[in-house]
Amino acid sequence: MIKELEISNQKSKIIEEMGVYFECQDGMSPLSSRIFALLVLEGSKGATFEEIVEALEISKSSASTNLQLLQSMGRISYYTKPGDRKRYFKASVNSLINRLDDKIEAWKRERCLHERVASYRKNVITLTDLDKKEVEKDLSFNLQYIEFVDVMIQNLGKLKNNILQTVNQE
Amino acid sequence: MIKELEISNQKSKIIEEMGVYFECQDGMSPLSSRIFALLVLEGSKGATFEEIVEALEISKSSASTNLQLLQSMGRISYYTKPGDRKRYFKASVNSLINRLDDKIEAWKRERCLHERVASYRKNVITLTDLDKKEVEKDLSFNLQYIEFVDVMIQNLGKLKNNILQTVNQE
DNA sequence: CGTTTAGTTCGGTAAAAACCGAACCAAATA
DNA sequence: TATTTGGTTCGGTTTTTACCGAACTAAACG
Structure with missing residues (x-):
């Protein structure tokens, strides 16, 4: 569907710009910024580890490292669903x-x-x-x-x- | 004189801490930060190129580059004295x-x-x-x-x- | 108990940032 | 006109940052 394509296009543009913004403004690494931007965009439903890796085309190790970093900075958190081992990361309310x-x-x-x-x-x-x-x-x-x-x-x-x-x- | 030593000691400590602060906070390079900190401390009389080089023990080239950078950022400026080729750099009022x-x-x-x-x-x-x-x-x-x-x-x-x-x- | 899933850890590499020295230039001085 | 002063520019080196792949772990599944 055309509309879906348009949305994902819009999405990646926003991620990129937000990414640069946080990079410059808050001194975070490029990947941390992109991940955080993605999670801001995803809102309260968040995104799984895998989704993040695929959406940003990054390695699992980088994802892991930067997700930990963002958590220790207090900028993201995660929740889990019963009967589902995955973590759902999201920009923390705080x-x-x-x-x-x-x-x-x-x-x-x-x-x-x-x-x-x-x-x-x-x-x-x-x-x-x-x-x-x-x-x-x-x-x-x-x-x-x-x-x-x-x-x-x-x-x-x-x-x-x-x-x-x-x-x-x- | 002991008092003078004490002052220069105090000075270099403040420069170092301010330096780190600007580095983290405003994302400037270590040397830019130190130079700016020094100039803040010197106040309106400012410091010459040579004084900066000696006080911070840096190369002339680094001093030159970073002074230009700081000027283009609008954070420092310089004045000259008639009959004196030196530039007196200072943290700009603005x-x-x-x-x-x-x-x-x-x-x-x-x-x-x-x-x-x-x-x-x-x-x-x-x-x-x-x-x-x-x-x-x-x-x-x-x-x-x-x-x-x-x-x-x-x-x-x-x-x-x-x-x-x-x-x-x- | 072997395999899959969901991630972590570690060692290494590639790219970027920061800094320096040497050569250079332009204005003033001798 | 040669030399000194006050810087600038450029090329190269060192250090730091960012990222990745491969090997690994712990829980769940079959």
Whole structure:
């Protein structure tokens, strides 16, 4: 049927683009990205190991390795059906939340680093023969930046809670 | 002097940690990360090509390549002093804004991708023998996700404007 | 108990990324 | 005009990443 062909065509295009996106954005390996993209597309029914191997034309070993990786990152999970040995992998419901958590964690690290930069600046200011005005200006920019990061972290936290609510209320 | 040693020690630790951070977070090469970290630390006075090469113990060629890369990414810039051929490289004032822009751009791409996923789902729903209820549920989650991304983009936009204001009002 | 199914583990290879040295260039200086 | 300074470019090497095939395991089936 023509419609089916069209769909699978559309599918592989989306997988490819999503794949590249996650590769660049989240620093995952090409295969991990493609697998995750496929599972996002498949939705809650997920896909079996075999289906993944065939759809992406990859080796079983790569599939295995990358599926484990994705699980340890908290981005996918699997369920089983009674009387069926196969695993059905799917993008975990929390993959979104986990990603957000990762981002929040990253901003916190950034905050921490910039606090150290600020303290370094304070340290430098007492000692060097540099233009103190300049260093002080740098320092104040630094502190402003930290405030900004705080707002960022708060915002992300709020968003996370929003999502948690909408997910739970279902 | 002991204090100076202590400072340079502190400096190299911060550079290393910041370096790793940018490497993981923004996907830049190890050397680009270290250079950028150094320049963040140096503040508005910046550092010359030679200083960078010596401080990080890297080759001139690597320094050159990575400095060009960082410039093309909009993360650093340089100024010159009259009667001095050297370039003084520094983290560009806009590096923060540029990073934010990149993040906003990324979320927009993600939004776009998920719209395509949604349209794929609608397409599938009309055709397959799958459990329609499931697919519809997936679809609604999908649309919710897109809304979430919108909020994210808006938030980032607001933050960007805030920063632009505080920067300009100086 | 032999075979099939559903995956895992390990060793190796191919491709890509990161970095370097040497040769080079252009502007300033002697 | 020869030399020094401040970098750039290019070719090659090393390291890392990504992936695969073959051998293996554990559970289920016949």
